[in-house]
Amino acid sequence: MSASTSPKASSKAKPVAIVAGVAAAAVLLGVVSYTATKPATPGASGSSSAAEVSADPAAGVYPELEAYARRDASDGLALGRADAPVVLIEYADFKCGYCGKFARDTEPVLVEKYVKNGTLRIEWRNFPIFGEESEAVARASWAAGQQGRFWEFHRAAYAEDAKEKGFGKDRLAALAKEAGVPDAARFAKDSEGAEARAAVRSDQEQGYALGASSTPSFLVNGRPIAGAQPLETFTEAIEAAAKTAKRAKTQQPATPSASATPSSSGAGR
Template identity: 80%
Template sequence: MPTSTSKSTGKSTRKPAGKARPASPSTSKSRPVVIVAGVAVAAALLGLVSYTATKPQAPGGSGGSSAVAEVTADPSDGVYPELESYARRDPGDRLALGRADAPVVLIEYADFKCGYCGKFARDTEPALVKKYVDAGTLRIEWRNFPIFGEESEAAARASWAAGQQGQFWEFHKAAYAPGAKEKGFGEQRLTALAKEAGVPDLARFARDAQSAAARESVRRDQEQGYSLGATSTPSFLINGRPIAGAQPMETFQETIEAAAAAAAGKPGPGR
């Protein structure tokens, strides 16, 4: 399937042969009807809007940002509360970081073959972990959203398998290291990444990566992303606010602080 990476948008996209896959009928029926409006808005924001994030910063520090990513002083602006239910807040989720009861949840839909996902993983996410996750303000929930073919699917299953032995985030770091995606994600390469990540039982890792449970986990994550209209990576939800692309650190910082203020019933930044 043809894919492309846009230098001006901060997101990697695929060129789908048809429409994005909708959620399954069983998934749709189980959701409250109120979510429909929020999903429709998110689909428009994540699937149709043109983004200008990650432009090179101009002299004086003014960088590009998308209309979706602009954060106002109103912590409720651009937020769709019905989408907050997409956060699982499962204490046993091995593909998540941070307290299950953190006031802010950032959900990331990403692909290990996505260059901009790697940029976010290397340049922005560690700072968010240090400043907000470690402080108990933020929880990060990963969603495998492979859109670039068989190797993307294999890497997604491998990351889940690493997570079964408590090494998902170590695998995540290895898979997003500079130059890692250029080496591909064939079977031997994935085993090498698992070894680099410190996965203790590589035989179990190989079995888990091919298991029905791994395929079901990836399918569930994909289905959730497609239900939001996401066709590019990375895509995010922060307490019900859709954001697309590897936005500048400032955008995530302002959005997280606005969400934390809203959760505490306080005015947002700058008010």
């Protein structure tokens, strides 16, 4: 996991589109989730490499943080049905090695197992913390998304040894070509535009409002997970969230039928 220092503007970061009162809880949550779920130090006595995900589906879940999910069907930086019962939000940096590991080793399994059957939706949040190149590739990924090629760009940028080649202007253009972005001129313009900068800044401020201080960081229906944890950590969290969502759906009160509606001529009038 890669730690970062908060930028000068982080003290001004505000929660984006979340319910009142979440911000204060979220800052504390970021610290707690990092401590509770960071990968164990190799060789540490009695330690486990996996974050603890309780058998209790409600344990470690903050329902108010589910409001961070956008569920926007037109979001080019999301994968899966907008109405999927589980949303995994990923805050990541393309220059982060552990983010790349998650993208190559874990995410494809989650897509195959849960996204394709409609259980899971993955929503990406650009969280650049490693300087100018991080910012540039974040904007470029957003620009690729405007042409429907975000996930192809994501795959190219997270390919083995891709980050070692850097993310300069020519390299970003090459990645866009590899990703099949159809309009190179539009891609270049969008990457440097005000809309891309605002979108990346919005994602980044949301991450800081959550208290995220490292990449990758995740929310699974309000459950925080920090770091490129083993696959089992994510499958357990997703399946627990899916069970909770299914139970909540079955427990919703049925709409009264016309025959069950009291007559207006009944007693008491």
